């Protein structure tokens with residue numbers, strides 16, 4: 001196979017109408033390649049289509065149209081192999097309370113048809129730090145342990161691609177760090193490709209080499225995290241002029257100017273390329289007396305909000 005763990009072309013999904021609900025087009029033609037060996041972030045607001053996409057990858061939801069290849073296997077041509085290449089840690093804590101972690105992992109391995117001689121139950125228990133609890137009933141496990149067990153269940157068939165759907169939602173910092181350490185290790189030591197959805201943009205920034213932002217069933221941005229962070233390098237200088245200004249002052253190249261409703265002038269630029277001093281100088285050169293001045297520094301959250309509210313209209 002080539003350099004991609006996942007190749008998605010023109011993927012569409014329309015959920016059928018039910019009762020008074022009209023049909024819902026959840027994916028509107030998604031093209032997305034995810035490089036093998038990467039840690040890839042899939043971000044988007046609630047209802048954007050992330051779970052639909054992930055569930056299609058996992059073989060849990062049937063696509064309406066388009067092509068999906070997992071580890072080189074076309075879902076339509078080689079459904080079994082494509083499914084065996086991927087493991088999914090779901091959002092919900094759906095664990096049978098009457099199974100022990102060991103039994104839960106064994107059952108899961110059975111579901112994937114892993115022969116007994118090739119099972120790696122002990123190794124998985126160790127990787128998720130549940131050796132001590134291997135034979136305790138799952139109902140006695142803490143929320144954090146259950147989450148780790150879900151991760152373990154996604155690993156029993158040694159998938160090349162691991163999908164984590166909101167793995168750290170509602171999880172305390174210590175457990176979050178432990179989960180990330182586990183996941184990084186899988187990525188580094190076994191080359192497992194990791195795809196994760198998260199609402200913690202800071203986490204995505206720290207963990208993911210590349211990020212796709214999905215909104216209203218479409219990919220609206222896909223870039224290396226470094227490039228997205230580069231976008232965030234934008235800084236806005238807000239100038240409150242002493243007297244009303246009717247003409248925006250001339251600015252150095254690369255500065256976007258606008259005027260706010262309250263009359264304030266705002267100038268957005270990349271700090272890397274243009275200094276704040278140069279912008280202030282240009283304002284003064286235009287004969288504008290500055291009454292007050294402030295700077296605004298957007299973070300990934302702002303970029304995300306801007307992208308999902310402007311380009312993503314249905």
Ligand SMILES: Nc1ncnc2c1ncn2[C@@H]1O[C@H](COP(=O)(O)OP(=O)(O)OP(=O)(O)O)[C@@H](O)[C@H]1O
Pocket residue numbers: 015016024025026044045046047048049050051052053
């Ligand atoms: N089984 C279903 N039947 C009908 N509509 C559905 C079904 N599942 C999801 N949808 C709709 O499809 C759209 C995409 O939903 P999806 O769950 O994929 O979004 P999401 O990005 O995962 O959101 P969240 O972050 O809240 O999990 C939403 O409008 C949702 O209401």
